[in-house]
Amino acid sequence: MAYVPGTVLIAALVAGCSAGTEGGASAGDSKPGTLTTSAAPPGKYLTLPEACRAIPLATLNDLLPGAAQLPEAQQDKVYEGTPARTFDTDRRVGCRWTSDSPDASRSIAIDFERVVSYDPAVSDDDRAREVYAKKEDAADLPASSLPSEDAGKESASPEGSPAGTAKDGAKSDGATAGKTDATPDTGTGPTGSATGDTDDAANGGTAGSDAENLQPRVLDTLGDSAFLDDLLTRAGSTAQHRTVSVVFRTSNVIVTIEYTAQPAVSTEVPDSKELQEKAQALGEKLVDRLSE
Structure with a gap:
């Protein structure tokens, strides 16, 4: 009978220590004034389209008017396009098509860049906005x-x-x-x-x-943000070529289009309006292509 009180006392001490340990763990997990932050949401696009198949054949014929007059074997080579070199097709892909004719030479190049943020506090879309903004600033509109x-x-x-x-x-x-x-x-x-x-x-x-x-100007009807640049330069001593660039962002993907024309006659200036209209129309098709 003399040992009962001691047993009860030991049991009480053990219970007290156990309760104290649980209370300490609870207090450590919920520190006052500490907020639990969740990771920023991922971007809308997790993959990219196959660049050399992103432009329909009918559109390529319109962009490269000399291609239809080429022999069939050469047509196939033009329409196949040349893929851009890339180390990660989930992050960046591109393609270029070129057509030479007696009257002029034209080329169209597209580039898809899927932006991913490695900062859990910054979303893919926000990071893509930053990347796009740098491109727009560099254009010096x-x-x-x-x-x-x-x-x-x-x-x-x-x-x-x-x-x-x-x-x-x-x-x-x-x-x-x-x-x-x-x-x-x-x-x-x-x-x-x-x-x-x-x-x-x-x-x-x-x-x-x-x-x-x-x-050159900002475009307000293409994707989430877009701009157009138009540059006329000389190739060599006489020939002139014009390159119209359209760059747009939709969610976390940035698309760059470069449409170039160089007439065979040195005194002829490539038509800016035609190139701009066709480049913008292609941009609209690529927005739809990304949404498929």
Whole structure:
């Protein structure tokens, strides 16, 4: 009987220690003021289409008008396209098609980039926005083409509008000079392409306000974000070629289109309006292609 109280006391101590241990673990798992964060959601697209099959044959015929007149064996080679070299087809794929004819040479290239964020706090879409924004900044578009909401943010800065900075101010002046002076296009950048549109007017192209609509610019009807660049350059001493680039983002995929035309006649200037319209139409088809 003398040992009963001691037994009860030991049992009580063991129970107390057990209770204290459980309470300590509970308190450690739920630290006051600590929030549990969940990983950012993945992007909409987990795979990419096969680039060299992304453009329908009828569209290729329209983009490469000289291909239909080639011998059948050469047609097959043109339509097959040349895939871009890539180390991870789940992240990036591309393809290029080229057609040469007695009248002109044309090529179309597409690039699909699936952006993945390795930061659990940043979604794939947010990371893709950052990548796209860098591409748009690198294009150095005219200040007049920027979205009004961005212009409003920039006007609040001490410099005022983008033309207030030395870089953008020089570009804006260059674009204006291109419209009014009709100086030869040197192909040095987007401002050179704007001047090229004036050259088009002198060669029977579009002039006036329509020419302004053909300047490099932001596109508000393609994907989530998009812009168009138009560059006229010289190949060698005389030949001129024009490259229209359309870049757009849809969710976590960024697509780049490059459409190039080089006439056989050195004095002929590639039609900016035609190339831009066809490049934008292809962009719309690729948006649909991604959504399939």
